[in-house]
Amino acid sequence: MTEVNNEENKIIKPDYCDPELFCTALPKEVPRMNNIIQKFYDWAQANSLWLLAFGTGCGSIEMRPLYTARYDISRYGIAPRPTPRQSNLFIISGYVSVKTLKRIIRSYEQMQNPKFVIGLGSCTINGGMYWDSYNTINRLDHYIPVDVYVAGCMPRPEALIAGFDELKKRIKEGRGEGANEYAKNFAWYKANQKKIIKDWDMPDYNW
Amino acid sequence: MKELIERLRSKFNAKNIKEQRKNFVFITVEKKDLEGCVLYLKEFEGYGHLTLLTALDWIEKDQFELVYHLHNYSNKTDVSVKTFIDRKNPTMVSINNLWAGARVYEREIKELFGIDFPGCPRVNDPFALEGWHEIPPMRKDFDTKKYSEETYFPRPGRYTKDNVAQMEEQLYPVEAEVKNGIAETVRKK
């Protein structure tokens, strides 16, 4: 991660943010408690992952078999939730175009604090086969913090299940702190996002 | 098909006629004849389905090529009507009054090639790109790789492997070495 000059990337609240509709307060870091209760919460987070059912690219077709009888992720306590408020796991499935990135940022910011991101497919790692496209991003971790990458084009559902296992391990070790990282390096993330989203017509932080 | 081609040749001065298959023909007409030709094909010859409307950038000839691909359901034949327009001032007559679906194609072409279709509804709205400020990305003079490298933070360490070279190196290393050596020697001389 590069050094951030917070003076330069100052966050401005634009005029079009109606305070009735948007809360424009910036994200805050919520530090971890260093005790057994936090461990218990971590265990519960790891065993009850609710993923946001938002397919950003072609990889979302690999998420559907996971709910079926053959792979059945519900035995790991993973369930799809349709709203970002209730979900705590965001699977960025496949390539992300600039237009989709805008929606991803909005959805990601609406999720509540312990939130985890799985980048599914090579496209989220380095652009994959769309690495020189004019419209798809190359590195997802420059825009939102990513916990686990699942490489492949496309990864099979088994690979995604392995990714879930890795994420669970990470959460139980207390390393799933993407939300706090986002709040800490907010200016850097926001500058990167604004670099490619030219018509920024939403509040800087929309929750 | 032969009669159809003859009629098109006499009516609209169709050139460059290329029979791709026996039920599929490419023709090229003048820009001013295009709307009439397409209308004639739709109303009198039964080509009621606009399969595709797309554009090609011939940057060497300084021209855009528009392709109108029409299908006839009754005798299962296709006609592809092409026309060339000027690249400096790209405007084209809109055919959204003939096929409502042409609106989407025209909007897309407007965004990706910058060809204007005056009179087409919502043609200036963004289609897939939001907030695009560069030249239209499908034009040949737009360097998409350079733009991507400048904009999207490329991850270092990417290398590509040519399939043929990779297979040669893995399976026939001696032969590949000899071949490369000969090529190198030839190139030096």
Place this chain on the structure above:
Amino acid sequence: MDNFWTTLLYAFLSMFLIFNYGMLLGGVVYKIIARVHGRFGPPVWQPYVNLVKVMGVRTAISHGIMFWLGPVFRFAGGIGLFLFMPVVFGSVWMQNFSFSGDLLLVIYFIFFGQLGMALGAAESGHPYSPMGIMRGLAQVTVSEVPFALAVIALAAQHGTLSITEIVAAQQGGIANWNMITNPVATLAGMMAFLGMMMHAPFNLHLAPQEIPVGPPTEYHSNFLGYMQANRAFFASAKLILFMNLFFGGATNIPVLVGKTFTLYMFAVFVGVVNPRFTLENSIRWFIRIPTATGIIAVLLYTF
């Protein structure tokens, strides 16, 4: 009610029991639905893990005072419904606060939570919330019609509005149950029960994928935790209500568990083998056969 503190202690004890029972019921139902689908399904204790998880979420956003009060109303509705019913007939400590007119109060409390929830969810400003509320309230209202008719028939049959007395009248063998003595009202009540248990075919208002989760679209972290806890309370309270009204109540806890579990499985199995009704279809269905059955049940005891 000789000692206030003893009664309070008993109430908390029975609430604790019924909460755990409801949570486990939820887990068992997940498992059964999964088995019908041919899957393994989540472990039985999954509702507890989910509850701990949503309680452990670190941030929560409130959209206003009504948004905050929505889950509170909902929770109050669930607990209120439970606390004013005799859970185990003849038991000292599972008698709760039932009194002579509690049947009316219980009918009110079934609706109370939904209304409070509607107010709260509407303040979130999410367009899907009012949509879910509209569907949910229409569903509850229309399933309330046959239920109210069945309750009126029972009240006319027994000449009382006290659940305890209705249960007392059904003691002494299966022949005395309202299921046998008043089959028409039972039929209407059980059809209303399908609509109230929020399982398919009558669960459009919380259809998870088509309209994102209905009323609680914007609810998260602790708010959602209260709703999940309430779901455990509310489901088991409704089961106990129907058991008391139509199936002779329970005189000890094994009978309670057996009867309520069977009742719940009725709704669940109807749910897993049936597709989902749209709202129009379910309203039409409810105002035809179940309502007609309810009216017949009332007429039988009027003349």
